[in-house]
């Protein structure tokens with residue numbers, strides 16, 4: 001097919017540009033489709049300074065008063081002196097101060113072809129931000145994402161457009177991510193237009209095929225998003241993501257907003273499509289019982305960092321990290337004969353704005369010690385796929401190479 | 406495992422609640438029968454829109470009217486039908502003997518009053534105590550529900566609390582009058598699992614300590630399995646199955662319960678074990694006839710399930726089902742068509758024949 005041919009030549013073309021500094025390419029391990037290295041995404045958050053305002057006004061007034069007393073200056077002169085001694089503090093320098101919200105703070109991933117890799121963690125830990133940064137819907141603050149060896153963040157927007165069709169996303173909220181004024185047909189055909197893949201009857205035919213692939217009927221093509229049920233809307237979102245025959249799809253909580261009975265059908269669809277088209281998924285969820293049966297590998301995230309990663313069995317059967325242990329123990333099990341003892345975490349959840357140094361989990365960790373509040377925890381490898389980041393857990397090797405043979 | 410009648414704390418009989426809206430009449434609750442025993446935790450489980458919250462509002466007589474109206478049924482608490490009480494008497498029962506935690510904690514806490522003020526108010530509404538005593542009690546109950554440094558945080562506003570802490574405040578308010586029955590509507594759904602575990606533990610501990618019954622509303626079968634003694638499964642305005650938790654999770658009799666349990670990842674399950682309930686939840690303005698589950702049911706008996714509403718059958722002591730597979734009419738239908746549909750006691754995931 002012409003499309004495949006074009007893509008191959010594009011990737012080859014890029015690969016040949018190895019010497020071109022602008023695009024960095026790396027030799028990737030066999031089977032690895034996508035690799036993420038030390039990826040960070042910070043958001044600049046203006047610090048509201050109402051409280052600082054009053055504090056400064058108050059301090060300022062005292063200082064002015066003191067100046068007047070000591071130096072015998074007039075009131076105005078006093079204010080001027082104070083103004084110039086405090087120029088860097090808002091509101092004196094007009095611009096509000098910004099803080100970094102460290103939504104993603106250095107994550108590494110290796111995603112192998114045909115695998116479903118899970119990214120789990122509690123609300124706000126940075127899963128969606130990581131997902132969007134990985135497919136470059138957001139520009140990273142630092143770090144790199146290599147797709148088939150190419151550093152995608154160094155591509156021009158033209159080049160990115162070519163790569164984009166291989167990297168798709170299905171969003172958490174199908175309603176918010178679909179244009180409410182476009183019909184299903186228009187929603188799915190849009191990527192064809194953008195990429196000039198197909199037009200006219202050919203495109204419409206492709207739309208119908210896609211609708212069928214995701215279990216919708218031809219007559220659904222002329223409906224608007226609000227005329228679909230939640231499950232059907234999610235099918236539509238999946239159809240659109242599939243339109244350009246991508247290699248890699250990020251599924252950002254594709255079933256979290258769906259009813260239980262509908263959920264199973266969408267999961268079934270996601271699995272069928274993967275088998276049929278040889279897709280690779282990054283699957284984001286907070287429902288661990290679902291993750292357990294669905295994914296091949298799991299990455300456990302907490303406050304922007306990965307705490308532990310491994311195969312599904314390694315994480316669910318022999319987890320090492322205190323956070324993973326607490327998280328998995330907290331999952332309600334749908335079997336009343338297996339009521340288990342929970343690990344309860346005490347302590348406050350810190351905000352990702354200027355988080356404390358050291359381990360991100362320190363405020364709630366049952367194993368916390370002094371070093372956790374100072375130094376980033378080291379990687380401890382238990383197999384060549386199972387790693388946990390913690391100062392106070394037993395065993396583990398410094399590097400996965402230890403298990404090479 | 407049914408308990409003697411004198412152990413019944415609350416009995417709902419033939420409850421029917423509709424909403425008269427511009428689009429049409431939403432037949433939200435068609436017929437609900439539930440008994441709640443003393444000091445038990447009863448789970449009320451069902452998918453979105455099945456009528457769980459409306460059932461709770463109907464018990465307390467606070468269905469928004471208009472558009473809602475309770476058209477039929479009894480809500481018998483301590484031998485008296487709450488539907489016949491005056492507003493004043495009903496207000497005394499609400500919060501005193503029956504308390505409720507609402508689905509969305511942020512909307513049910515007033516943002517402009519401190520947390521302490523709101524708990525104190527709840528206490529003063531039902532007990533004759535001074536403002537100072539009420540505040541002291543508030544602090545005590547806040548530390549009881551695990552809010553650290555309660556004596557300082559009592560003066561905080563709701564927005565200064567995290568989601569889990571707000572939910573604790575809601576529980577503190579609900580518990581402030583030692584109710585005999587607590588209705589908890591999705592008390593942990595919007596929370597992270599580690600926080601959810603704490604909230605559920607808190608509910609469990611307080612129900613044991615105060616000998617309180619709980620109706621726990623959720624759509625999460627996992628939460629039900631962890632928390633409840635019995636469970637009622639709701640679908641489109643009907644209770645389709647009610648019984649002991651152990652029995653229902655092991656061998657549910659109702660096709661919908663089986664579907665629901667098959668559709669969730671159970672421990673030891675594999676990807677392939679997930680089963681699908683085909684179709685979608687019906688529109689309650691124009692619900693399917695007779696058994697409302699019939700368009701989605703694998704065991705549908707044409708000419709029966711879509712024509713006659715199945716009556717409630719007690720398949721074993723304390724285990725009630727509303728499904729034709731177990732009615733006399735159904736047995737006759739199966740005989741006539743030479744087909745077998747008995748699914749009770751067959752493990753989930755296994756098909757008959």
Ligand SMILES: Nc1ncnc2c1ncn2[C@@H]1O[C@H](COP(=O)(O)OP(=O)(O)OP(=O)(O)O)[C@@H](O)[C@H]1O
Nearest residue numbers: 043101103122123124125126127128129130286352
């Ligand atoms: N555009 C933005 N500007 C500022 N902060 C943001 C932005 N997007 C996300 N954040 C913050 O980044 C952090 C991570 O958010 P993110 O949406 O990635 O979390 P999540 O793990 O996907 O959570 P959820 O499970 O609730 O979807 C949060 O603290 C969030 O408030």
Ligand SMILES: Nc1ncnc2c1ncn2[C@@H]1O[C@H](COP(=O)(O)OP(=O)(O)OP(=O)(O)O)[C@@H](O)[C@H]1O
Nearest residue numbers: 424431433452453454455456457458459460469689
């Ligand atoms: N104020 C209202 N006006 C009109 N219809 C209503 C009103 N409140 C509830 N309903 C309808 O009654 C039905 C049952 O709603 P209910 O809130 O009890 O569902 P639920 O089981 O609690 O669902 P969820 O899990 O989403 O909370 C729904 O069809 C709903 O649309």
Ligand code: SF4
Nearest residue numbers: 359365372390391392
């Ligand atoms: S590094 Fe320390 S604080 Fe972090 S998880 Fe390990 S023991 Fe806990």
Ligand SMILES: [Mg+2]
Nearest residue numbers: 127128129172
């Ligand atoms: Mg998200």
Ligand SMILES: [Mg+2]
Nearest residue numbers: 457458459508
């Ligand atoms: Mg509800």
